[in-house]
Amino acid sequence: MKPAASPGSATPPIRATRNYGLTYAGPTALWFSFFFVAPLLIIVLYSFLKKGLYGGVEPIFSLDAYRALINPTFAAVAFKTLVSSIIATIITILIALPCGYFMAKSRHQTTLLLLVIIPFWTNFLIRVYAWIAILGNNGFLNNFLHRVGLTHEYIQFLYNQEAVILVLVYMYLPYAILPLFSTIDKFDFSLLEAARDLGATKTQSMTKILLPNIRAGVFTAVLFTFIPIFGAYAVPLLVGGKDSYMLGNVIADQLTKTRNWPLASAISMVITAVTTAGIMVMMAMNKREATRVMEERRAFADSMADSVVDPASHPTGGQA
């Protein structure tokens, strides 16, 4: 308690003695400027320049790259990439939800978490090649089916759209499972019992009680899977066919084969724009929810404050 608080005197505003924020944020800020913002700016710049004759760019302003985007072939690839990414993301989330749920309920959480994380210890490309070894014409799966006598000819599993989606789902599943697990782990499971007690079936208790309460985790999982899948390059290249080309592959072709760097940069800008727009829509949806909660809290705090007597304004001057 303040020793000489006179009645009605206002508390002095709390002031930070010194602002260390910039000191702490400095190194990270520099790191990001050099290795993230700068390359991004270079891409933006390149996309507005004229294509060099043997690759590279000429320092002349040009909208050629963006003009080249307005063509049906490119639109088809862009649309296909979007559709495959959405399908792969939906499948990933649908698998990750029950996984996260059972991990959160399991008594062997640490073991299960380890099992989800262990694949990360192996190189990304090696894991893609592992799938080729499994799905190839002379791979494990075909050999197995043949030996069991289910098939007499080899089935073409690889080099099509389905293979790309399958491997993409496999690659990004952990990125969906982890945020969903951590959200569901904090969920109060007695709410499901309450829902069942009040007449809900098992499915109703999941859709009406569990899902609305783990929305934040679902958002994170969607972002963590959709963004990398939308920019995928290696997976469609290695297990996809000509029909499963995605935007990432078009960029690579423009960089290495056609040597049209401005066009490659312009396509990158499209990917960045689409993902940024997606994130912003989701953030807006989350923020609207957050603002609503904040406003409710504030209204509640105000109604509470009215009923609490401020000791400083009390006649005894807070000495009671």
Next chain:
Amino acid sequence: MKGSDVTIERVSKAFGDFKALKDVSLEIRKGEFFSLLGPSGCGKTTLLRIIAGFETPDDGAIALDGTEVLSLPPNMRHVNTVFQNYALFPHLSVFENVAFPLRIKKLPNAAIKEKVRDYLKLVELQDHASKKPSQLSGGQKQRVAIARALINEPNVLLLDEPLSALDAKLRQHMLIELDRIHDKIGITFIYVTHDQQEALSVSDRIAVMCQGDVLQVGTPHEIYESPATDFVARFIGETNLFEGTVTGVEKMANPPRTVGATVTTSQTVYMAELDIEELGRIKVTTVDNVQVGQKVTFTVRPEKIAISCDKPATKRGDINLFEGIVDEPIYSGFQTKFYVRISDRIVFKVIKQHANYSDEGPDIVWKDSVYLSWSADDGYIVEARDA
């Protein structure tokens, strides 16, 4: 009377090596306020969860009005639960929380609105309908949970330590509220608690449980006055418990009206004399036909013992009188609790009510030498073991 009677027949449940319920049987009557009372780990919550349908017993049967319910999932039983942590849905408003069971039933909006308003009125929360659970106080959350559990018009309401998260004053208030709601709705309440005071004050009957067993079933009065085991005597209220040996038994010609909670009109009452080590001989009335030489557990409640500085001027033969030193007086306004030492091992708890202060004479203080006295029919023989 509305509600259902609940028959619990030889129910057993083990979690690994831990036996949560051992062959428990209970008959709970229609419209009764029935409490399951016991320390944590005694199996009371497990039994409640079995009735609700969240746990399946290893063995035994449960019936509502004679109809077996164990085969039904929780959502098909006419039983609703008030959870210990309230289990309100955080993403729904108070109104939608209470409306949840009706929305599941797909009732028309107008009917839902009317019914939810009625039940919010019942728990006096009609002004908080649009708030989220996080904006409510503990007591208000509790009321929402009660309204939500009642709106389906269950035959039995299960309450799992509903007041344990509230502070003492609010708990008292909510207890009265619960009793009022029980009177108004009239259905069967099964109330789980570890707080003997709560159970004594609202229950029609209580089952005292310990380590998966039901030790005694009875009215609060019976449980307090005629405890069946020394555990029950110790767990319900405060008491003085002693082990002793029967040294004499005789039939009483003029028996007292009650022994413990038993009315003695058609009972033979015995006057027994016990020998208690380091204390001496005491007299106690009993309806049990105890034998000389038997070991017994004897109890006398602290408020039944009179304490005075002067020797009580009584010549009655059934008065037990001892001398001791006040070890510790604990004053709490309306009463004082004394720890009175008779010998090295024997310390009595005695409670003196300050009903008429001016008539009390001098204050009894620390180190005073005092007289303790109680009549034979204020003591009680809890258990008699074979000699």
